[in-house]
């Protein structure tokens with residue numbers, strides 16, 4: 068996983084709540100057995116006027132002029148400003164893969180769905196929770212100021228606006244550590260092999276049925 | 285000292301190691317695998333030269349992509365076919381038990397786990413699927429994970445987790461006639477909202493929950509994620525134990541008594557404290573129908589579509605307006621005037637034998653209404669299908685004009701060929717009514733199996749309490 072320390076990025080606003088993972092990346096693209104290449108189909112049903120299928124050449128598809136990310140001024144955005152309960156619905160990690168592949172590294176919202184929130188950290192995306200009033204203000208500022216960018220510093224846990232105003236944010240320290248250092252969870256867990264084995268042998272005594280396989284296979 | 289909640293008990297029994305900040309390494313007893321969220325995880329294992337930690341803790345089945353029509357010629361869509369074949373190959377390579385597409389035990393992952401006894405009380409159960417909460421009906425800690433975590437469980441048999449807060453949703457009293465588990469959970473979501481359970485693990489309790497069968501409890505726990513909670517569970521009682529007994533993966537004879545005595549402890553202590561408690565009166569719950577594009581947008585069947593104009597919160601109001609436009613509905617329309625084009629009875633929420641019996645009881649001797657273009661029943665597993673056929677339910681459905689299909693996820697998410705066309709309206713027993721969920725432009729109304737069946741034979745939604 069790529070490490071994340073700090074970045075400056077253009078902000079794109081997606082002003083609706085309960086954006087679900089079916090919208091972020093529709094089901095037909097989940098048939099892929101790869102981790103990459105989902106960016107062109109991010110928000111597919113909102114972004115294009117026709118129906119998308121895997122394997123299509125997306126460059127020639129008709130864009131929906133009413134969809135905000137299609138506006139010229141948001142081209143190249145790497146920070147997504149969103150509303151409540153962003154990423155609700157399925158556990159598909161294809162959702163953060165698609166956001167990342169499109170170019171988003173930071174998502175700011177008043178709240179996120181749990182599984183999605185967790186999946187972001189595993190893929191080098193930083194989801195930031197800010198209170199609703201601050202998010203409202205950011206929406207207004209982005210709308211008024213074309214080219215609106217934010218500086219996000221994970222180590223210092225601050226976001227700095229173009230006027231120099233610093234907004235602090237909270238982040239779980241373990242997740243921050245992993246993200247800042249680009250650490251792979253599996254590698255970390257495998258440092259505790261002995262403890263896992265000790266747990267298993269204790270458990271095997273207490274609850275041996277958890278370690279049997281099916282009766283009639 | 286206060287007693288422990290069921291959540292505390294399940295959590296504590298699985299902590300391998302705990303950091304000072306509360307981050308835990310949690311041991312996973314059962315890992316269920318399906319074709320959509322696993323290929324990249326197996327690929328990751330291969331790239332890192334890792335082997336599964338404990339092969340026998342895994343059980344795999346293809347369900348999302350499989351056709352529900354004749355399978356003897358394989359899968360027509362080449363991309364779906366590759367995904368299912370990739371699962372087959374990965375299971376063969378790594379030695380994981382798989383019920384392949386043509387195995388009589390194949391079915392939706394959340395139906396087959398309990399059916400096989402692979403889901404047991406007291407277990408931690410995970411799967412790369414958000415509806416893994418279903419298994420919580422057995423007094424298990426069960427939750428959905430992403431693909432990175434699938435790989436993590438495969439490689440280490442553990443997950444890095446922080447404990448959530450605890451929420452007790454207590455439904456007390458007696459459910460009225462025609463009010464099912466599905467209506468209970470839709471009413472709960474309507475009450476607490478789709479983000480109401482975010483950050484919480486939900487325990488469902490109260491006399492109305494206890495009165496539900498295991499199938500009904502699975503329906504309730506299944507939709508925990510629709511209320512924002514990763515996990516939802518119910519304490520163990522005799523029904524739980526009776527259901528598990530004799531299933532292929534249930535504890536062997538020599539362990540049975542020991543297992544049962546441990547399971548009897550799996551309920552919250554009387555003096556346990558929850559971070560939040562919600563009370564709902566069973567008598568207040570009616571058969572529910574969703575009208576919008578979020579599971580919280582539901583009303584009793586006797587009501588009319590709400591007016592966004594009376595919603596004070598502007599973000600919510602916008603959401604309602606957008607949902608009504610998408611759904612092609614007007615505020616004030618009585619629910620019973622809404623006419624579906626298609627009816628889908630299936631999904632991990634409502635495709636078990638009890639669900640099929642409830643639907644069959646409504647349609648017996650009747651015909652699907654003229655305006656319904658397609659009514660289909662997709663049993664949750666090969667074994668459910670077989671049992672239904674033994675009971676003659678297939679004939680009832682077929683005689684009424686329903687299609688009787690092979691098991692799988694089907695039109696719950698339309699990854700296979702079963703889907704809505706743009707603008708089509710569906711009475712569906714599934715769990716999500718998001719835009720495009722059942723096919724691009726498709727319009728979903730979530731209901732119970734009995735309500736879906738009644739809509740099929742009447743051509744519009746009806747209050748099943750007023751039918752026979």
Ligand code: SF4
Pocket residue numbers: 347348392393394413415631632633692693696697714715
């Ligand atoms: S039936 Fe629907 S909700 Fe359940 S696992 Fe399949 S796709 Fe997911």
